[in-house]
Amino acid sequence: MSADVEQQRYDLVVVGGGINGTGIANDAAGRGLSVLLCEQADLASATSSSSSKLIHGGLRYLEHREFRLVREALREREVMLRKAPHIVWPLRFILPHQPHLRPGWMIRTGLFIYDHLSRRDSLPNAKRLKFDGNGPLVPEIQRGYEYSDCWVDDARLVVLNALQAQEKGADVRVRTRCIDAREIDGEWEVTLENRLTGGRDTVRAKALVNASGPWVESFVKGNAQRESRYGIRMIQGSHLIVSRLNDDERAYILQNRDGRIVFVLPYQQHYSLIGTTDRRYEGDPSQVGISEEETDYLLDVLNSHFVKKLGRDDVIATYSGVRPLCDDESESPSAMTRDYTLDLDRHGAPMLSIFGGKITTYRKLAEAAMQKLEPLFETLGAPWTADAILPGGDIDSRAAFAERLAREYPFLTTDQRERFASSYGTLCLRFLEGRESQAALGYPFGAGLTQVEVDYLIKREWARTSDDILLRRTKLGLLFDAPQRQALDSYLEGHPHLAGHALNSAAV
Ligand SMILES: Cc1cc2nc3c(=O)[nH]c(=O)nc-3n(C[C@H](O)[C@H](O)[C@H](O)COP(=O)(O)OP(=O)(O)OC[C@H]3O[C@@H](n4cnc5c(N)ncnc54)[C@H](O)[C@@H]3O)c2cc1C
Known part of the structure; x- marks a missing residue:
């Protein structure tokens, strides 16, 4: 970068577009900081789309005496139900009891603490069941x-x-990798590489937030060339997707003989999600995949509890992710802390690195990050996210909003209405407004996905590939066959907004 070209300046550059990076970028932008967020692939393309998808206190963490984390997480359930009623909803869990596992008194005590550790406004109490x-x-x-x-x-x-951060003024760049961060005159000079065009850009920032998840330690040591005070331990967790195992909307939490627990969760209309495993992972986090051993482990736990017995052939799909846990030197992966550690390195230009965390507590983590950064920014605004509705969440309930869609857009199918209500809330009005028939929604790609929705996802939600659309924005991937996916790929390749940068999913 030649000295005579003015570099763009930000208060904060946030590296990583997972839940922690977008949560911090959003909180910071809302408090008046100028923020750039860069994500090397798609938003949520790593750990944050591979979770068990629970906003939970974590009953199991009580055993490890993680009371601070459990209390904070339990409280966040109510906060998240208010902030995002379109994408967060209550789920009842059945915990089958077998006396040779954890004794009854221990479970009853755990559930009592779980019910009373923090205030509940809407979620009902625990109760006993007889089958x-x-x-x-x-x-x-x-x-x-x-x-x-x-x-x-x-x-x-x-x-x-990310959308809310952008509304608050943040510059959100996807497919943009931070390849270098060096200190110049007490600030950061950050080099960003656009992975679609190969183009490079350098920007200046007063502080850097390293929210790169499984890459956090390698980012500190490699990209920023500093010492890392904390280590990361990567713990792989995998899930199986099978045909729905129970005919109601309740989930199961199964206790295995090894002390671990496995969830069986209602997933979309027709599936059950089974997970997760817990095992040390040493490879490239972007290449993690389920092993046969993990598949068999999950099936064994399931088969010892359910009447219906499943084998490998019953598995429709799988996914795996890597928990980026702060290394507390625990012997067993499931005993490692799920709490987060924020490390502010002020030796020179300030860098805040995020170790660990959960989806559930991302908002509190972002607040804690702001508290750490507060001394650097005199005019930093007050906390605001607890009461702020996330985009599209200005609805009374999903059911009420689906009914509104039925009245205003009677041509929508039931599946479309329900999916729009629970994926977009009022955001779907951005692509529905003014449409009066299915034909007006444009080309039908399949499973209710039409051209206007795809265009919206490209223009407003940073979608670039069919995986972005089918796996992360809509979760319709399970319903798409190869020719339908091919048609979507072809459409993206020719899309004027993408200008030839809709590469195949594997490339970016
Ligand atoms: C199997 C499993 C189940 C889980 N279940 C739950 C659950 O039910 N509930 C819950 O609360 N939590 C759960 N978690 C934990 C939760 O998913 C993670 O704590 C959380 O997603 C971590 O988010 P993150 O933003 O730190 O990391 P990530 O989501 O991995 O985001 C980091 C991002 O940084 C990007 N990046 C890396 N390097 C660079 C660079 N140089 N330039 C630009 N971008 C870069 C990556 O591409 C990535 O997208 C689960 C985790 C796993 C693995």
């Missing part, structure tokens, strides 16, 4: 408990935070 042998569980399981947590569409939560 009559006619349900989906094996007849040996006769008793259990039921308690509350919440579901979230993880990838959409990330996009909504």
